[in-house]
Amino acid sequence: MRYELYYWPGIQGRGEFPRLVLEDAGADYTDVGREKDGVERMRAVMRGDGGAAFLPLAPPFLRAGELWIGQSAAIAAFLGERLGLAPSGEAERLVARTIGLTIADLVNEAHDTHHPIDVGAYYDQQQDAAAQRAAVFRERRMPKFLGYLERVLERNATGVLVGGEVTYVDLAAFQVVEGLAYAFPRALARIRAELPRLHALRDRVASRPRLAAYLASPRRLPFNEHGIFRRYVELDP
Amino acid sequence: MRYELYYWPGIQGRGEFPRLVLEDAGADYTDVGREKDGVERMRAVMRGDGGAAFLPLAPPFLRAGELWIGQSAAIAAFLGERLGLAPSGEAERLVARTIGLTIADLVNEAHDTHHPIDVGAYYDQQQDAAAQRAAVFRERRMPKFLGYLERVLERNATGVLVGGEVTYVDLAAFQVVEGLAYAFPRALARIRAELPRLHALRDRVASRPRLAAYLASPRRLPFNEHGIFRRYVELDP
Numbered sequence: 243m244r245y246e247l248y249y250w251p252g253i254q255g256r257g258e259f260p261r262l263v264l265e266d267a268g269a270d271y272t273d274v275g276r277e278k279d280g281v282e283r284m285r286a287v288m289r290g291d292g293g294a295a296f297l298p299l300a301p302p303f304l305r306a307g308e309l310w311i312g313q314s315a316a317i318a319a320f321l322g323e324r325l326g327l328a329p330s331g332e333a334e335r336l337v338a339r340t341i342g343l344t345i346a347d348l349v350n351e352a353h354d355t356h357h358p359i360d361v362g363a364y365y366d367q368q369q370d371a372a373a374q375r376a377a378v379f380r381e382r383r384m385p386k387f388l389g390y391l392e393r394v395l396e397r398n399a400t401g402v403l404v405g406g407e408v409t410y411v412d413l414a415a416f417q418v419v420e421g422l423a424y425a426f427p428r429a430l431a432r433i434r435a436e437l438p439r440l441h442a443l444r445d446r447v448a449s450r451p452r453l454a455a456y457l458a459s460p461r462r463l464p465f466n467e468h469g470i471f472r473r474y475v476e477l478d479p
Numbered sequence: 480m481r482y483e484l485y486y487w488p489g490i491q492g493r494g495e496f497p498r499l500v501l502e503d504a505g506a507d508y509t510d511v512g513r514e515k516d517g518v519e520r521m522r523a524v525m526r527g528d529g530g531a532a533f534l535p536l537a538p539p540f541l542r543a544g545e546l547w548i549g550q551s552a553a554i555a556a557f558l559g560e561r562l563g564l565a566p567s568g569e570a571e572r573l574v575a576r577t578i579g580l581t582i583a584d585l586v587n588e589a590h591d592t593h594h595p596i597d598v599g600a601y602y603d604q605q606q607d608a609a610a611q612r613a614a615v616f617r618e619r620r621m622p623k624f625l626g627y628l629e630r631v632l633e634r635n636a637t638g639v640l641v642g643g644e645v646t647y648v649d650l651a652a653f654q655v656v657e658g659l660a661y662a663f664p665r666a667l668a669r670i671r672a673e674l675p676r677l678h679a680l681r682d683r684v685a686s687r688p689r690l691a692a693y694l695a696s697p698r699r700l701p702f703n704e705h706g707i708f709r710r711y712v713e714l715d716p
Contacts, residue, residue, distance in 0.1 A: 290630070290634055295570070295574075296574055296577075297627075297630060297631050297634055298577060298581075299581050299623075299624070299627045300581075303577070308570060309569060309570050309573055310570070310573065310574065310577075311573040311574075311576065311577055312577035312580075312581070313576070313577050313580035313581065315580070316573075316576045316577060316580055320573065332546060333532070333545060333546050333547070336546055336547065336548040336553075336557065337532075337533055337547065337548075339548065339550070339553045340533075340535060340540070340547075340548055340549040340550050340553060343549075343550035343552070343553055344535075344536050344549070344550065350587060354591070358595050358596060358608065358612070359595060359608060359611045359612050359615060360611075360612070360615045361615075361620075362615070362619060368611075371595065371596060371608045371611070374596045374597075374605075374608070375595070375596050375597070378596060378597045378598075378599070382599060383598075386536075387536070390534075390536045393527070393534060394534050397527055397534055
């Protein structure tokens with residue numbers, strides 16, 4: 243099975259959550275948006291052309307043979323459950339889905355720190371509102387979400403968020419910690435001591451052989467100021 | 480099986496999406512937050528007390544015997560798939576999950592029209608930013624999302640969003656149209672002619688016998704200015 247991941251080239255963005263699952267599982271996949279004419283093929287699916295029995299509003303989306311699925315957290319769950327990066331029992335799978343969508347909420351809020359008014363306009367055009375929203379995010383929302391993940395780790399007591407082995411939600415937790423460390427290094431440093439288990443999980447995920455190889459490869463794009471996690475120093479004083 | 484739905488009393492909120500599935504399916508369920516001491520029982524689960532092998536960050540969440548799941552869209556999908564309100568095949572189930580999460584994105588954006596800066600503060604404290612964000616929502620984001628649902632209906636050509644029968648995502652589409660008709664009646668009226676299939680779906684869902692009985696019951700709380708969809712006339716000029 244060769245998976246086809248559809249996402250914008252040039253950024254990690256919301257495509258990175260399913261991409262980490264594919265990479266960590268050693269899956270055979272094509273990153274369609276990064277191929278020649280890939281963005282046009284992606285747009286064709288979103289227009290309803292191109293033969294897909296599926297009409298997504300936005301990337302990322304995934305083709306797995308005859309199956310199609312969109313929405314970052316849903317794709318990551320689907321792949322995790324197929325590729326051995328999810329718990330095996332139903333109860334734990336439902337817990338993983340819950341945590342995965344909670345991390346997706348945090349990702350949305352991180353995005354809205356630089357786009358609190360209009361996702362279709364530039365950051366410069368909403369900088370005052372961004373300063374206000376980023377302050378709330380740094381002081382209350384980010385600590386709330388990361389503190390939640392820390393409590394889940396403390397409670398599970400196996401070093402991972404669900405069950406006893408690394409799953410797709412641990413990869414998502416890694417990614418969100420990396421992204422926040424890029425966008426809000428000063429704010430994250432201030433609460434780091436309260437998040438020992440989450441940082442240990444981050445290190446554990448980063449040292450997995452296939453994931454470490456991916457992170458060192460050119461396929462892992464650097465964070466930049468076009469994606470979700472952006473470094474604007476004025477938003478992280 | 481008696482399901483236990485945990486959500487804040489007093490608002491429809493994000494609890495309404497799983498609640499509509501329970502009601503339409505005629506399921507046996509308890510709306511825990513509306514019971515005596517229910518909010519305290521809900522908070523106990525969120526604190527990690529109360530015996531649940533599950534730690535949600537926020538309501539809604541659901542108990543189904545030994546199973547627990549949180550996140551509105553995930554609960555609705557779980558219930559839909561168990562209670563006959565989801566497609567039966569895997570391909571269509573994945574499409575339904577994609578659409579369900581896309582509707583959840585629209586719900587988030589509708590919420591942020593009145594809370595663009597700080598979810599923990601009052602609307603009055605962020606009214607200027609809200610006016611700006613609501614304008615973008617009315618003019619671009621709401622038409623984009625609802626136009627997407629209309630195109631999905633046109634393409635599927637069965638009167639519902641996925642497959643041939645009403646599923647949990649059709650109930651979610653009903654709810655979001657109802658909510659937007661409450662919060663943005665003028666803006667929605669301006670694009671209504673472009674959304675004939677979506678409004679026909681809304682009517683079809685509303686006339687389903689169990690759902691109609693629910694909507695006429697006191698269990699269906701009225702929309703109000705504490706929930707996601709709020710009527711502030713200045714945001715819908």
